[in-house]
Amino acid sequence: MNTRERLIQKIAQMPQVHLGHFPTPLEECPRLSEALGGPRIFIKREDCSGLAFGGNKVRQLTFTIGDAVAQGADTIVHGAASQSNHCRQTAAACGKLGLNCYLRLARDHKSIVQGNLLLDHLAGADVQVVDVPFGPELDVVKYELAESLKEQGLKPHVIASPRSTALAAVAFTWCIAEIHQQQQQLGIDAEHLYTASAGGTQAGLVLGAKTLGMKLKPFGCAPIHWDDKIERMRTAANTAAELLALDTRVTDADIQNTDDYIGKAYGYLTSECIEALKFVANTEGIFLDPVYTAKTMACLIEHIQQGQIGSDDTVIFLHTGGTPALFAYHEELAS
Ligand SMILES: Cc1ncc(COP(=O)(O)O)c(C=O)c1O
Incomplete structure (x- = not known):
């Protein structure tokens, strides 16, 4: 049995209820890649997880x-x-x-x-x-x-x-196992994984990627300022590792996360996030949300433009959902 199958078996032993549509698709975005000058970009569609407009x-x-x-x-x-x-x-x-x-x-x-x-x-x-x-x-x-x-x-x-954050991390080791399998099916091996997170989502991605020995490095864009975010994520990841009886442990150095795209505060839009949201809708017909994923896309776009991501690289962008919030921000988005 390979490591991924063992991880999936451990996840299956956790108490759980059936709520969503899994695996979520991993979809290539050729028009977005072309418009940004090169890197192959795939979007992991957690926004299509089924229940109540989906999301992580x-x-x-x-x-x-x-x-x-x-x-x-x-x-x-x-x-x-x-x-x-x-x-x-x-x-x-x-x-x-x-x-x-x-x-x-x-x-x-x-x-x-x-x-x-x-x-x-x-x-x-x-x-x-x-x-x-x-x-x-x-x-x-x-x-x-x-x-x-x-x-x-x-x-x-x-x-x-902290319990819900650790269980959220368990959930995102499962997401990484899906990505691992989908990459094999697509014949890709991405270097970068971008996600909006300062909590369980990134904690689980980091734990899962390390457990499976993947090349891909999860990079998180925080939607909110939390001074203790790295400690919270490390604790969540390592509690999840204990719950799953994994030998892997996550250190602070494994957790790459930025606060640079939050703007004024949690829940306030930036002009870059509005632009990124419209750009992805226009190139791929995919709607991001204004509070989390559009800010993360603004970060990814800037990293590509600055050359931190090469034109031959492959990137996975985790679309964590949140799209119903678009309608609460109609004034900012329509102006
Ligand atoms: C759309 C969306 N993306 C990302 C996140 C961040 O998830 P986490 O708290 O697991 O980091 C949230 C959390 O509320 C969310 O609603």
Whole structure:
């Protein structure tokens, strides 16, 4: 049995629920490559992961909700920014699995009933926008709510770090195993893998690529400033390695991640990201999202233009989804 099959076997032993359409496609983008002067570019279409407009959280929730259900939960409590993709996909997953879903969302400049927030309501979640910042304070709100739901006889499970980030990393070792196989089928061996992440997605990609001895180096573009992001990702990757009983361990040097494309703050667009979003839609008919993937594409484009990626190289861009947020940003995008 080869290493990939062994990895897939270990992943299969983790508690999980069936949520999405996997494997997601790995699609070549010849017009985008040509417009950028050379490197072969493939997009791994996590935006086509099936549930509720897709995205990277479908794969992650396969394990986070799988873990909750294995512990007897009948209710999921989650919360994040008001246009959270994670919360939208959680609401849909709960609908599909017959679980109760409570979302507590931090009020911010995009707390409009559009995009993801609209879909949260349509999926039947109990949604409240609260005047508490996204982060540890919101986690307190989530845990307090879970306590009161327990008093009502429910069995709630709170989705929060560090557990959910480690399980998200497990999910993205599975994504890397798919990429490993798809590369063999396509006869390619990419040097670069670009993703929007400061958490479980990149942690899992790094762990998986190292475990499988791949040439490809995952490079992350953070959507948010977090001083401890490298430590968080290293911890998530190594907890995932323990959960999967892998010998591989990830070090800080394995984690390449930049904050340079965030712009003003999380959830605020940059002119480069708007341009990148339109460019990919126009060359390939693929829509990126404004908060994560378009900023990452702006980074990839700049790295190609600066020569950090050669015209003979091969790049995989992980499209982590988030496209419903386009509709909450219609004013910025239409101007
Ligand atoms: C579209 C999109 N891309 C990337 C990410 C980052 O994922 P992670 O938290 O696993 O790094 C998110 C997380 O919310 C997301 O919604």
